[in-house]
Amino acid sequence: MPEAINYFDEVREVVQEMGGQDITVCMQCGLCSGSCPWGRMEKESPFSIRQMLYMGRLGLEGFESDDILYACTTCGQCVVRCPRDVKIIDIVRAMRSVVAETGGIPKNLKAVLGSINSQGNPWSQDSEKRTIWAKDLDIPTYTDQEYLLYVCCTSAFDGRSQKIARAIATTLQKSGVSFGIIGNEEKCCGEAVRKIGAEEEFTALAEHNIELFKEKGVKKIITTSPHCFYTFKNEYPELGGEFEVIHYTELYANLIKEGQIKPVKGLAKKVIYHEPCYLGRHSKVFEAPREILSAIPEVQNIEFDKTKDNSMCCSGGGARIWMETEAGLRFSDVKAQEAMDKEADYLVTACPYCIVMLEDSLKNIDKDEKMAVKDISELISEAID
Ligand code: SF4
Numbered sequence: 001m002p003e004a005i006n007y008f009d010e011v012r013e014v015v016q017e018m019g020g021q022d023i024t025v026c027m028q029c030g031l032c033s034g035s036c037p038w039g040r041m042e043k044e045s046p047f048s049i050r051q052m053l054y055m056g057r058l059g060l061e062g063f064e065s066d067d068i069l070y071a072c073t074t075c076g077q078c079v080v081r082c083p084r085d086v087k088i089i090d091i092v093r094a095m096r097s098v099v100a101e102t103g104g105i106p107k108n109l110k111a112v113l114g115s116i117n118s119q120g121n122p123w124s125q126d127s128e129k130r131t132i133w134a135k136d137l138d139i140p141t142y143t144d145q146e147y148l149l150y151v152c153c154t155s156a157f158d159g160r161s162q163k164i165a166r167a168i169a170t171t172l173q174k175s176g177v178s179f180g181i182i183g184n185e186e187k188c189c190g191e192a193v194r195k196i197g198a199e200e201e202f203t204a205l206a207e208h209n210i211e212l213f214k215e216k217g218v219k220k221i222i223t224t225s226p227h228c229f230y231t232f233k234n235e236y237p238e239l240g241g242e243f244e245v246i247h248y249t250e251l252y253a254n255l256i257k258e259g260q261i262k263p264v265k266g267l268a269k270k271v272i273y274h275e276p277c278y279l280g281r282h283s284k285v286f287e288a289p290r291e292i293l294s295a296i297p298e299v300q301n302i303e304f305d306k307t308k309d310n311s312m313c314c315s316g317g318g319a320r321i322w323m324e325t326e327a328g329l330r331f332s333d334v335k336a337q338e339a340m341d342k343e344a345d346y347l348v349t350a351c352p353y354c355i356v357m358l359e360d361s362l363k364n365i366d367k368d369e370k371m372a373v374k375d376i377s378e379l380i381s382e383a384i385d
């Protein structure tokens with residue numbers, strides 16, 4: 001039997017280096033585990049954040065497995081609940097970084113890091129094709145425009161998600177927003193890379209992008225993904241990257257108020273909004289997406305039972321998007337089913353990861369294709385002239 005490793009002291013040290021917090025402030029009340037979406041899944045999961053925090057100490061075998069340490073989606077629900085303000089996601093990152101140093105990360109995530117190192121994106125795509133989504137759109141290269149439009153790796157390369165990048169770019173063009181793209185020289189923002197525990201790779205990506213943005217004179221950035229938004233805003237400043245960052249939904253909400261985006265075409269559909277964790281709970285952008293949806297004529301907006309800080313995650317964060325999750329165990333399955341039960345026509349969100357997860361779930365439960373998954377940008381692109 002392999003020797004049990006005591007992770008606790010090492011993790012405690014890494015966490016203290018990262019944020020100065022001593023994880024022994026945890027009083028083991030269990031509120032984190034009680035609020036974790038894994039507890040809502042039909043089949044019982046071995047995952048428990050509280051147990052996980054202390055498994056490191058016990059050195060239990062299997063602690064690094066896909067369904068324990070790597071099960072966390074970093075949704076932040078437990079962080080909102082914790083009475084001791086334990087930085088649970090930082091602890092998960094620290095634990096993963098300790099495991100990463102021993103080469104013990106899951107196979108799929110090793111492939112993601114390989115692709116990041118060779119191509120600068122997690123999707124094993126040719127870095128020279130980063131602007132393929134913009135074909136025939138006549139989008140200017142960034143020179144001295146007001147905004148850089150940073151298109152996330154998923155929307156740059158994934159066929160479904162490219163439609164979102166195209167919808168956003170064409171709406172900005174029609175609204176007279178001054179923007180340009182950099183494209184092939186950009187690399188992944190590194191959000192998921194950091195959540196895998198690969199700190200060195202994250203720093204390399206961030207330093208590359210920061211230098212590139214500064215060299216081009218970028219001051220303001222529009223992001224298509226909440227994950228890039230969160231990272232540019234909260235993590236790049238640590239490395240000297242101070243930019244004014246806005247998620248496209250915030251910009252749209254402002255442009256609607258100022259009359260630069262005018263949704264005029266009616267959409268007689270029942271629409272339910274799924275809150276992306278990194279836009280909602282992590283960044284507190286709760287109103288802008290709802291304001292945009294309310295501005296579309298004839299739309300009937302409905303809500304999930306739990307919203308905003310209590311909204312259930314899709315399962316795609318924390319690098320889970322690249323890991324296999326059995327059907328019926330994905331949080332997006334629960335969200336898609338609830339949207340179906342409420343008879344929504346469109347399940348709407350504002351994040352490329354959420355779109356991937358929700359569409360996957362819908363394929364399993366909506367055999368009659370009664371409901372569709374849409375990004376808010378797609379609804380606006382259809383609603384303007
Ligand atoms: S909610 Fe906070 S204090 Fe309670 S067990 Fe979880 S981490 Fe510890």
Ligand code: SF4
Pocket residue numbers: 032035036037038049071072073074075076077078079088089
């Ligand atoms: S961040 Fe989300 S998935 Fe991870 S332990 Fe907390 S509640 Fe569970």
